[in-house]
Amino acid sequence: MLPIALTLLVLTASPPELDLNHVLAAARPSVLRLAVEAEWAAAARELAATRGRRLDAPILTLETGPRFAPGGDDVDLALGIEAPLATDL
Numbered sequence: 001m002l003p004i005a006l007t008l009l010v011l012t013a014s015p016p017e018l019d020l021n022h023v024l025a026a027a028r029p030s031v032l033r034l035a036v037e038a039e040w041a042a043a044a045r046e047l048a049a050t051r052g053r054r055l056d057a058p059i060l061t062l063e064t065g066p067r068f069a070p071g072g073d074d075v076d077l078a079l080g081i082e083a084p085l086a087t088d089l
Contacts, residue, residue, distance in 0.1 A: 058083040 029037075061080040 059080075059082040061078075061082070063076075063078040063080075065076050066074075
């Protein structure tokens with residue numbers, strides 16, 4: 001009997017009144033959300049201001065191996081250094 005009474009109570013309950021002021025109040029962002037979005041915007045501005053000035057680390061390569069010449073017993077050695085150029089993008 002109790003489940004039937006609860007079902008009838010739910011079905012007969014009137015929905016809350018809804019007007020434009022209630023909808024606008026629910027859609028308005030909270031103060032906390034605005035503060036978080038302001039922090040994100042400040043971080044994005046700072047990252048955008050420093051973009052282009054950051055350089056990658058230089059790359060150092062070292063290669064060794066036998067020569068591919070007939071009768072060659074020498075060791076071939078290659079050393080490479082790659083440094084990025086500074087750009088202002």
